[in-house]
Amino acid sequence: MSLLNISCKKATYLISKKEQGKISLFDRLTLWLHLGICSLCKRFEKQTGFIIKQAKHTHTEEKLSEEAKERISKVLDSSY
Amino acid sequence: MSPSVQATDWVNKYGDILYNYTLKRVSDKGLAEDLVQDTFLSAWKNRDTYKSEASEKTWLFAICKNKIIDHYRKKSTSNVQYAEVDTSSNFFDETEHWKREDQPNEWGINYHQPVETKEFYGILDFCKKKLQEMQQSVFVMKYMDDLSAEEICKVLNISSSNYWVLIHRAKLQLRKCLELNWINS
Numbered sequence: 237m238s239l240l241n242i243s244c245k246k247a248t249y250l251i252s253k254k255e256q257g258k259i260s261l262f263d264r265l266t267l268w269l270h271l272g273i274c275s276l277c278k279r280f281e282k283q284t285g286f287i288i289k290q291a292k293h294t295h296t297e298e299k300l301s302e303e304a305k306e307r308i309s310k311v312l313d314s315s316y
Numbered sequence: 317m318s319p320s321v322q323a324t325d326w327v328n329k330y331g332d333i334l335y336n337y338t339l340k341r342v343s344d345k346g347l348a349e350d351l352v353q354d355t356f357l358s359a360w361k362n363r364d365t366y367k368s369e370a371s372e373k374t375w376l377f378a379i380c381k382n383k384i385i386d387h388y389r390k391k392s393t394s395n396v397q398y399a400e401v402d403t404s405s406n407f408f409d410e411t412e413h414w415k416r417e418d419q420p421n422e423w424g425i426n427y428h429q430p431v432e433t434k435e436f437y438g439i440l441d442f443c444k445k446k447l448q449e450m451q452q453s454v455f456v457m458k459y460m461d462d463l464s465a466e467e468i469c470k471v472l473n474i475s476s477s478n479y480w481v482l483i484h485r486a487k488l489q490l491r492k493c494l495e496l497n498w499i500n501s
Contacts, residue, residue: 279421304335313323
């Protein structure tokens, strides 16, 4: 059975492979078994899944400073 | 692009959105400004060849994306040996189980419900910028720009196993950083 036992380090690594559809059948099985008994890794999976879903939203609006705008305009004009 | 267009109008119209986009993908403001400037400069020099099939905005964004990817590529060639190091051992003990201080704690939120507060995005941005450069590049390309693992390996010139280690490490770091700054604050 020890072949099917994986560590938390390995499990958290495999979670990304699973999420990106790049996990072997064997690894999928060992991960599934691990997540069945390890609440910490299960939590890691939920939380990182949440983070990557959030990563695409971009809510903060940053503005280019007036100085930078002026500088860039000058660069463009002088390259004409 | 009509040659009569004024550089200033252009920069005023698209400067902010390009900068905002770029700043989310690189680590500092000065660098983001440089990349935006490069974008405008390339576009400006080629404005006679621009055909109005795509909108001006789409065209500028395409150039901007390439500038950012070029930047990641350049950075990766100077950083390869650094990225090879698997430092995720920090989070786990010698038996590869979670160290007590690095264990994921319960966040008490609904993970299926998007969070849209300004505070959250501020912290997420902060945490992303705290990542080591290669981790940040991989994270942004994968989770913000939807590139495939193969494309990312090619751009950064890294092996597939290196890619997975970087993804793993980036997630461990981000999760911890969010927990510390967002949940526990």
